[in-house]
Amino acid sequence: MNPEQLKQNVAQAALAYFNDYDMVVGIGTGSTVNQLIDLLPQVKNRIEAVVSSSEESTQRLESHGFNVKELNQTGDLSLYIDGADECDAHNRLIKGGGGALTREKIIAAASKQFICIVDASKQVDVLGKFPLPIEVLPMARSFVARQMVKLGGQPIYREGFITDNGNQIIDIHNLKILDPVELENTINQIPGVVTNGLFAQRKADVTLIAQRDGSIVKQ
Numbered sequence: 001m002n003p004e005q006l007k008q009n010v011a012q013a014a015l016a017y018f019n020d021y022d023m024v025v026g027i028g029t030g031s032t033v034n035q036l037i038d039l040l041p042q043v044k045n046r047i048e049a050v051v052s053s054s055e056e057s058t059q060r061l062e063s064h065g066f067n068v069k070e071l072n073q074t075g076d077l078s079l080y081i082d083g084a085d086e087c088d089a090h091n092r093l094i095k096g097g098g099g100a101l102t103r104e105k106i107i108a109a110a111s112k113q114f115i116c117i118v119d120a121s122k123q124v125d126v127l128g129k130f131p132l133p134i135e136v137l138p139m140a141r142s143f144v145a146r147q148m149v150k151l152g153g154q155p156i157y158r159e160g161f162i163t164d165n166g167n168q169i170i171d172i173h174n175l176k177i178l179d180p181v182e183l184e185n186t187i188n189q190i191p192g193v194v195t196n197g198l199f200a201q202r203k204a205d206v207t208l209i210a211q212r213d214g215s216i217v218k219q
């Protein structure tokens with residue numbers, strides 16, 4: 001199966017989690033989630049409102065007629081579905097390849113259940129092959145980059161990219177992340193860091209993984 005079909009398959013499998021009425025759900029960002037958004041009209045009668053992790057997803061949801069609300073207008077969410085750039089066997093993730101990591105981490109924290117949807121190419125034994133995105137306040141960019149060098153990484157500034165929150169991203173290459181919770185905490189302590197893309201403390205509850213033949217493995 002081609003990559004787009006795999007994304008569509010795993011998005012289709014996620015529809016099973018819309019298993020209640022009047023649900024207020026979180027929807028993430030990226031090409032896998034775009035497939036989900038396009039399928040979401042199938043379960044529209046289950047959804048009362050949606051909270052989105054990016055302007056891009058908001059526009060796509062609204063184009064399908066969904067009521068997109070701010071997290072400040074809702075309570076905690078019953079369900080959050082999002083993709084990832086990497087996942088390990090413990091459902092710990094790297095996210096933020098699309099730059100939406102901060103809103104994603106907030107929504108994940110505010111959701112009772114977090115279902116991650118990926119294809120098998122995202123599975124790794126040790127996180128860090130995919131460069132770890134860090135959203136930084138613009139004035140702190142070089143400072144945070146120097147701290148990440150001390151932690152063994154190679155920071156690359158994502159030039160020309162501004163997040164939905166008006167900040168910048170540095171992508172940290174060559175990290176071998178043996179203790180994701182510890183590194184997530186360590187990076188969070190660096191002044192100027194808004195969010196790092198490790199989702200290890202609040203990891204996914206379930207990861208649905210599309211295999212090459214299109215079948216879905218639940219982890």
Ligand SMILES: O=C[C@H](O)[C@H](O)[C@H](O)COP(=O)(O)O
Pocket residue numbers: 028029030031032033082083084085094095096097098099100101104
């Ligand atoms: O910022 C973007 C998000 O973290 C995405 O979930 C992640 O980049 C995966 O995106 P895709 O489904 O396009 O691979």
